[in-house]
Amino acid sequence: MDSKITFTVNGQSRTVATDPQRPLLDVLREDLQLTGAKYGCGEGQCRACTVLLNGKAVASCMTPVAEADKQTIVTIEGLASGDKLHPVQEAFLAEGAFQCGYCTPGMILGTVGLLNELPNPSEEDILSRMQRHLCRCCHYQKLLKAIRRAAGQTAQSAAPK
Amino acid sequence: MTRDFTTDEALSPDYEETAERVDYSFGLKRRSFVQILSAGLLIAVSAPALAQRRGGRGGGGTRSIAARIHLGKDGTITVMTGKVEGGQGARAELSQAAAEELRVPLSQIQLVMADTSLVPDDGITAGSGSTPRTVPAVRQGAAAARDLLLDFACKRWNVDRNAVQLKDGKVTDAAGQRTLTYADLAASDDASKALEQPIPSDVTLTPVKEWKVFGHPASRPNGRDIVTGAHKYPSDITRPGMLYGKVLRAPSYGAKLTSVDLGPAKAMKDVVAVQDGQFVGVAAPTAFLAEQARAAIAKTAKWDLSPHPASKDLFDYLKQHAHDYPSASPFADELAKAKHALRQSYHVAYVQHAPLEPRAAVAEWTDGKLTVWTGTQNPFGCRSDLMRAFHLSEDHVRVIVPDFGGGFGGKHTGEVAEEAARLAQAASRPVSLRWTREEEFTWAYFRPAALIEAEASLDDKGTLTSWHFININSGGSAVDTPYRSGKTRCQFLRSETPLRQGSYRVLAAAANNFARESFMDELAAAAGTDPLDFRLAHLENPRLRAVLETAASRFNWKERASKKSPNTGVGLACGTEKGSYVAACVEVGISQGNITVRRVCEVFECGAILNPDNLLSQVQGAIIMGLGPALREEMRFENGEMLNASFRKYHVPRFQDVPALDIHLLNRPDLASAGAGETPIVVIAPAIANAVFHATGFRVRAMPIEVPKL
Structure with missing residues (x-):
């Protein structure tokens, strides 16, 4: 029903x-x-x-x-504010962190979810959390660069001024 | 059919670029050569049918400039290609090709890919063919358009070619007073007529030293749409009134449908169900309801099952069914007098491409004409399949391939498009069909398993005096050895194929390089020589030597190979395929039978580098993708059923598998550019296998690699 x-x-x-x-x-x-x-x-x-x-x-x-x-x-679709990309989207675009791009929306939202919980994740946090996400193009190196870049920005903005 | 490379017979690319086709023929009696292997899957099994090329290689015949490039009066430049984008970077590379020759900024190029009603047939996107064949074709078309603009300006201003300059899409006269653009050319009726001319074969391409776009990083032109989710993949296409389809699959390989009751599905509100021979499918307003309808009729289906070999017996089966298996060693005399004679067998399992986007298509019929949006590497071949299946003429079928979610050689066919079209026909509405992951792991084709037998002899100086190498079932690419090896015979023998099989990133070159490079290590050990020295002593090709020596030096091979550290090993391998050259040195750690690849140093050379960023991505991706079949991936099956048809049970590489990577791209601006999406994968498995031996003394002769728990 x-x-x-x-x-x-x-x-x-x-x-x-x-x-x-x-x-x-x-x-x-x-x-x-x-x-x-x-x-x-x-x-x-x-x-x-x-x-x-x-x-x-x-x-x-x-x-x-x-x-x-x-x-x-x-x-x-709701992550950017108008034309302004979310910082995680910016990081993925800047690093070219996609080949076919089919995993990209999930990777980006997975990263946002991670940074919501852990604004300053360690390398271990990133690897263990993102381990559940698959990229069949195996573009993991650039994905990691993009995730670290996004994490760096989040950590910076979260740090006490 | 035997391919024997001791003769001059060249390797036909067809075997690599094809796949066993699901040969639907709806509404009419099927042709006799089609054998029914399972419900919904009619697979042509004869060798000629396997070798039959679909869609053509493209690039042949004369083409007008206008067929390749459209110049808009508003200044837009649209370039058309039959190639597809599945993540390998063709969109950026072909845009570069046009921008380079037209002398316009990259951002000014709009590239239309793989819409059969708009673009020229550039052939299947496979076999690393876009770089050596389509890039030149696009460059020629663009250079011809560029020449027209220059001619147009010279004529209008009544000046010589050397009195004008073309830069950023503008021709300027010597004084810098007057300018003309491609928009002006398009606006001139006279001048634009010349676009209808065939592309001259002697058009001049820009030499490497003058490149402004090629040789520099170019990012994916639609990258922003990828990160915002705006890009529509084949499975994302939505049409008004569209339904979602599901197909009834056989319970096992070879099963034949004897009866089915569509009643339970038809009784559901808004559900359409259809049977056409062995094809049975449903369509409904939601995929959820379609799945319920499919499940309801599946309960009523009766099947004739047929026996099917199990994966545990696979290699015996392949050997027993090999065609023209040689009765005796061809070089028995050399083996008899050799200091050392070695003979080994290598096993390579069936693996699945598992592109993240499964096969998907949206089909729509309008006034007897069919339009399909689908993810295929072979748009014109898919159109041919649809024409055949539905008995339609060419102008009644349009195939559009949006940039799709990964292929890796696994999407050469168009079966999902045929299925969606049959459902849409039954429903009289557009239908979207997307295979489930389980369907992909069961009914898509697989990289062929290989049984490889290698035999060689060494004289007392440690020099190879004979080499006999037989690949059973997986294919002829890279079956030939690049080493000087005395009397040499390399063969590919077909066998009966337990699973539907077809191409995969470099197809058989992965298996052949695994066996050859593993065997070379065994021979080096028999000769008492370091694996690097042994290879170099038998290797003449300067390009292959260059990548091998560079990798060894970057990795500090000599020192590391001579040292023994507990639970640690190093190994190397090299190879060439599709005009490019690769070598890798790896370090592995071994604990309790688990292999960890800690470090990979890979050197790759594919001529002049066109897009360094994308090349690096392709090499990185190939290395990590290659870890899967090397270490874990293997389709297991029994009684015609797949035992591990999910990502839970079939373990592809993930984030934590990524080793430290030292990748070096050797640029050779003096050499023609070769494709690069495939070859970097071939050295990974053998280098790991050799490293496992270095660490444990255990010889690896199978992919995936297993080591005993010590």
Whole structure:
């Protein structure tokens, strides 16, 4: 049976009437045309589907849409402020941290989620957290450069002035 | 079919660039050469069909300048190519090619890729072919347009060519008073007619020393759309009224559908279900509902199963079914009188490309014409497949390939486009079909497994006197040895293929280099020589010597190879393929049977470097991707079922696998540029295997590499 589910996506309140068991990923992509989050495996093993749920990076392919009811979601489409890219997006663009780019939205939101929790992550924090994200082009070297660059900026702005 | 390289027969690229095709033919009786291997998958199995080229290599015939370049009266410059972008960097490189010859800033080039109704057929995007073939084709078209602009200015001002200058897209006269641009050329009816002329074959290309765009870093032109999520991948395409499809797959390889009841699916609201021979699929307003419909009819399906070899018996099976297996060693005389004669077998498992974006297509029918958006490396081949499957003429099929999420040689085919089109036909609405990860790991084609047998002899000076090398099943690329090896015979033998197989980043060159470079280490040990010295003593090719010597020197090979440290080993390997040259030295650490690749020093040379940033990315990516099949990746199957069809069970490289990398790109501006997306992978597995021996004394003869827990 369909349920009415209301959540905030990229700052806008949205309501969908749908099967509550549908993956959040499908609802974002099919009902709201937010196709930035990608399907890669359907079981949380690649994290191409990563979105922020209340600021925390989650695998939207594994999240039933019911869990998003009355919650706040940010997808890659909502990360920039108008034309101004989010610092993590800036870092990825500056480092050229993509080949095919299919993992990029998930990588960027995974990094934002990491920095929300740990504004000054160690190399170990980065590796252990990002280990769940797959890049099949195996562009990990430049991804790490971009993540470190973004982390450096966050740490700087978080430091006491 | 046997390929024997002791003769002059050149390696046909076809085997490398093809894949077993899913040969759908809807609505009509199937042709007799098509063998039904499984429901929904009709695979052409005859060798001629395998070798049949689809879509052509492109680049042939004369083309007008206008077919390659469109000049807008508003100053826009649109360049058209049949090549695709799957992350390898063709969009940036081909844009560079046009900008260089047109003498315009890179940002001024709009590149239209792989829309069969707009672009010339540049052939399949495979075999590192874009750099040596399409880059020159684009440059010629652009240089011809540039010459037209210069002619136009000279004519209008009534001056000589040497009295004008072209820079930043503007021709200026000697006095710097008057200027003309490509927009002016486009606005002149007379002058723009010349764009319809064929591209002259003798057009002058810009020499390397005058390059302003090539040789400098060029970032991906649509990079901003990648980081904002604005870029639409094939699986992101949305059309009005679009449904989402699912296809019923067989429970195992070779199973044949005998009956199915579509009733349970059709009973669901807004669900369309269709059966066409062995093809059964559904479409629904959501993928979730389509999956429920698929699952409901799957319960009613009856199948005839067929026996299928298991992966644990794979290498016996390949040997038993090898075609024209030689009855005796061809160089028995050399083996008999040799100081040392060695014979070893090497195993390379089936692996899957696992591009992060699975096969996906959106199909839409309008007035009997079909448009498909899909991720394929072979847009014109995919169009041919659709024409054949639906009995359509060329002008009734349009294939559009948006920049897609990874190919690695795994997307040479168009089966998902055919499936989406059949569903769209049944639904009378556009349908989006995206394979699941499990489908990718089961029904996509695989890099062929290899059984390689190598035999060689050494005289008392440690010199190779004979070399016999047989690749069974995986292919002929790099089967030949680059070393001077006395009497030499290198063969590729086909076998029966347990899984659907096809290309993969360098295809067989990975297996052949693994076996050859591992075997060379064994021979070096038998000769009592350092592996580097042994190779150099048998190696003449100056380009291969250069990368090997550079890598050894950067790695400090001599000192490190002579030292023994606990649980640590070093190894090296070199090879050449597709006109480029590579060598690597690696350091591994071993603990309890676990191998950690700590450091890789790789030197790569592919002629004149066009885009140094992208080249570095390709080399980095190839090295790390290569760690997967070297250390862990292996498709396991039994009774026709895949046992590890998910990322949980099939372990591809991740962040924590990344070793310290020292990559050195040898630039050779004096040599033609070769493609670079593939060859850097070939030395990784053998260098690791040789390092494992250095650390443990255990000889590795299989990929993935396993060492006993000591």
